[in-house]
Amino acid sequence: MSTQPRSEQRGPSLWAILLILVGVVWLLAQANIISRESLSVLFRVWPILLIGIGLELLVGRQSRALSTIIILGTIAVLVVLMVVGPSIGLAASAEVTTAEYSEPLGDTESAEITIGAGVGNLNVRPLTDSSDLFSADIRYLGSIQYDASGNNGRAVIRLENETDGARFFNPIDLFGWLNDENSTRWDIGISPDVPVNLNLSAGTGGADLDLGDLQLTGLSVNSGTGGVTLTMPAVLNDAEARPYDAVVSLGTGGATLTLEEGIAVNLRVNSGTGGVTIDVPDSAAVRVDAETGTGGINTASFLTRTSGDDDNFVGDSGIWESDSYASADTNSRITIEFDGGTGGLTVR
Numbered sequence: 001m002s003t004q005p006r007s008e009q010r011g012p013s014l015w016a017i018l019l020i021l022v023g024v025v026w027l028l029a030q031a032n033i034i035s036r037e038s039l040s041v042l043f044r045v046w047p048i049l050l051i052g053i054g055l056e057l058l059v060g061r062q063s064r065a066l067s068t069i070i071i072l073g074t075i076a077v078l079v080v081l082m083v084v085g086p087s088i089g090l091a092a093s094a095e096v097t098t099a100e101y102s103e104p105l106g107d108t109e110s111a112e113i114t115i116g117a118g119v120g121n122l123n124v125r126p127l128t129d130s131s132d133l134f135s136a137d138i139r140y141l142g143s144i145q146y147d148a149s150g151n152n153g154r155a156v157i158r159l160e161n162e163t164d165g166a167r168f169f170n171p172i173d174l175f176g177w178l179n180d181e182n183s184t185r186w187d188i189g190i191s192p193d194v195p196v197n198l199n200l201s202a203g204t205g206g207a208d209l210d211l212g213d214l215q216l217t218g219l220s221v222n223s224g225t226g227g228v229t230l231t232m233p234a235v236l237n238d239a240e241a242r243p244y245d246a247v248v249s250l251g252t253g254g255a256t257l258t259l260e261e262g263i264a265v266n267l268r269v270n271s272g273t274g275g276v277t278i279d280v281p282d283s284a285a286v287r288v289d290a291e292t293g294t295g296g297i298n299t300a301s302f303l304t305r306t307s308g309d310d311d312n313f314v315g316d317s318g319i320w321e322s323d324s325y326a327s328a329d330t331n332s333r334i335t336i337e338f339d340g341g342t343g344g345l346t347v348r
Helices: 014-030 036-045 047-058 064-088 171-175
Strands: 097-104 110-119 121-126 132-140 143-151 154-162 185-190 195-204 207-210 215-223 228-232 244-249 255-259 265-270 276-279 285-291 297-299 303-307 317-322 333-339 345-347
Touching: 014 064, 036 064, 047 064, 097 143, 097 154, 110 121, 110 132, 110 185, 121 195, 132 143, 132 154, 195 207, 207 215, 215 228, 228 244, 255 265, 265 276, 285 345, 297 317
Parallel strands: 110 154, 110 195, 121 185, 121 207, 195 215, 207 228, 215 244, 228 255, 244 265, 255 276, 265 333, 276 345, 285 333, 297 345
Antiparallel strands: 097 132, 132 185, 143 154, 285 317, 303 317
């Protein structure tokens, strides 16, 4: 007696239901039916989805009924938490707050300024026609820590975002990008009249840093998921000028760095997944020591490879120097150290 293979009974597809759920939430958020606080709860407790998927893969495939129970139970838990979460304190602050800060220049002789932007684009510019040392016009999520002090002509300013778990994701930016009222941004102005040691951090969002007219004594830039555009100034115009140290650490976004004529800098770039382009002055004394994970390295024609090769199976590494680097004064050199991940490097 012949037997026919019995068709396997499968439960509902968790992935299909998940896609439907995401679409429904997105639609309700666009229609302003779901509150920002509920969205904040959802993006805080989303690992419950991973637990549900794991349970369905582990035990749900043994029974269609059990698979259905796991799927519907996971969705029910998420829905309940979205509804009651704001009232029991699970919601991170999703309200955009506007604030302005400023500090007078006065008799300040130098400054150390630290900016920690959480969510939103970070824009830094030199102040023009202003008697201020520092100004900030920001729209932010969460809370702000702002401190300003001074001693013996040196000012110390710190402006940082405390987003209480929303630092790396902004549901407002995802669901409300067509509404300018919901956008977050950091507009920072700094006086070009005094030397400044500058520390900048951007979480979620791009960074547009026009520092070309500033007097930098040191620079640190850290970015999360957005791209970075950075213009770096020359050294201080005095007999005691020395190359300043600059560190640029990138996450998932790429970067374009422009080094102005007359600059002397020790620049270290750590890149994640994005490509990096560095524009250097044609006549500068330049040394590039670079290594990439999977990306390539392209250099300007006036740079000659002095070590390394590009015959690696993946990535590239080596040292490149301009003809003038060896004979140049140590106080007029550009040294670039690049450690790349999946993105490449272009020096032009």
